[in-house]
Amino acid sequence: MAAESPTSVRKVVVHLRATGDAPILKQAKFKIPGTDKFAKVIDFLRRQLHRDTLFVYVNSAFSPNPDELVIDLYNNFGFDGKLVVNYACSMAWG
Amino acid sequence: MMDVCNWDGTVSAKDFRIGALSFAQKWESLNSAFPPWSWVPCPKHSWLASHELLQEEGYLSLENICISRPNEEDIDQNSQTDPGEEETSCSEKEDDIDDATLVQSNHHELHYCDFHVVYSYTFRVPVLYLRAYCSDGRPLLLDEIEKELPACSSKELPETKWAFITQEEHPYLKRPWYKLHPCGTSEFMKLLFLGGDTAQPKLEVVLELYLLSWFSAVGQVVGLTIPCKMLNDR
Numbered sequence: 050m051a052a053e054s055p056t057s058v059r060k061v062v063v064h065l066r067a068t069g070d071a072p073i074l075k076q077a078k079f080k081i082p083g084t085d086k087f088a089k090v091i092d093f094l095r096r097q098l099h100r101d102t103l104f105v106y107v108n109s110a111f112s113p114n115p116d117e118l119v120i121d122l123y124n125n126f127g128f129d130g131k132l133v134v135n136y137a138c139s140m141a142w143g
Numbered sequence: 144m145m146d147v148c149n150w151d152g153t154v155s156a157k158d159f160r161i162g163a164l165s166f167a168q169k170w171e172s173l174n175s176a177f178p179p180w181s182w183v184p185c186p187k188h189s190w191l192a193s194h195e196l197l198q199e200e201g202y203l204s205l206e207n208i209c210i211s212r213p214n215e216e217d218i219d220q221n222s223q224t225d226p227g228e229e230e231t232s233c234s235e236k237e238d239d240i241d242d243a244t245l246v247q248s249n250h251h252e253l254h255y256c257d258f259h260v261v262y263s264y265t266f267r268v269p270v271l272y273l274r275a276y277c278s279d280g281r282p283l284l285l286d287e288i289e290k291e292l293p294a295c296s297s298k299e300l301p302e303t304k305w306a307f308i309t310q311e312e313h314p315y316l317k318r319p320w321y322k323l324h325p326c327g328t329s330e331f332m333k334l335l336f337l338g339g340d341t342a343q344p345k346l347e348v349v350l351e352l353y354l355l356s357w358f359s360a361v362g363q364v365v366g367l368t369i370p371c372k373m374l375n376d377r
């Protein structure tokens with residue numbers, strides 16, 4: 050990352066993964082600038098799924114704070130060139 | 144030792160206590176934007192007193208956290224504001240301060256919040272309790288709290304099982320506090336540890352990380368964030 054020039058924005062590959070009873074997205078993989086906040090991923094999910102209540106987490110048992118930068122999440126939890134973001138919807142009671 | 148795929152998403156009181164102390168330690172070293180948590184012991188008095196000390200009950204406490212958002216006048220004096228970060232509430236409005244806003248900000252009273260992490264013996268999970276108040280000590284009602292912590296408003300948590308706010312008597316302090324109801328906790332804890340596409344962790348690892356993982360989800364509801372490196376620092 051130190052080799053990147055300041056003007057080039059490194060993009061992170063994000064893979065959205067449905068878990069629990071959540072619907073699977075048609076477009077589940079995309080690239081996003083590393084300097085974007087995680088909030089953008091959450092908002093994208095909410096718009097695609099038309100749901101406000103989502104539980105979003107990454108593979109290491111962590112629900113990222115929306116203000117985290119995508120590049121920081123990738124550096125900490127990315128694997129195999131991508132950041133896997135899991136999502137679940139509110140489950141039924143009982 | 145129970146297999147992790149049979150795990151029900153809960154923890155024992157003993158594992159809660161161990162995890163809570165470990166969480167507080169990590170928080171203190173890696174989350175210096177906030178003051179540290181303290182463990183408040185609540186020794187049970189019983190005729191088994193000498194043995195009970197090994198099973199000491201207690202809770203984590205983080206108190207006097209100012210939850211009021213800084214207004215335009217406070218921004219320059221707020222040393223915690225990172226100049227590189229977007230401050231959506233102020234930078235765009237800098238030129239629009241009118242008299243009404245100035246008058247309001249002179250009377251802007253600050254609101255504070257106490258947070259406790261208490262073990263629930265009923266649900267066998269940690270529970271986040273909160274109590275907010277003005278600088279003169281007057282308790283805030285939920286709708287006032289929601290103005291400062293919008294993520295816990297009923298708009299943001301509509302009919303969700305993950306976390307909803309109820310008012311209940313604090314199990315140790317015997318006064319009414321608000322809490323994030325724990326009935327959905329075991330479900331989202333199972334998802335956090337078992338829902339990913341990586342290999343399933345060992346149960347010991349799950350119990351070690353439980354409080355951290357739990358807090359990454361519930362802390363967001365009340366504006367207490369933890370940096371992602373807290374979960375990567377083993």
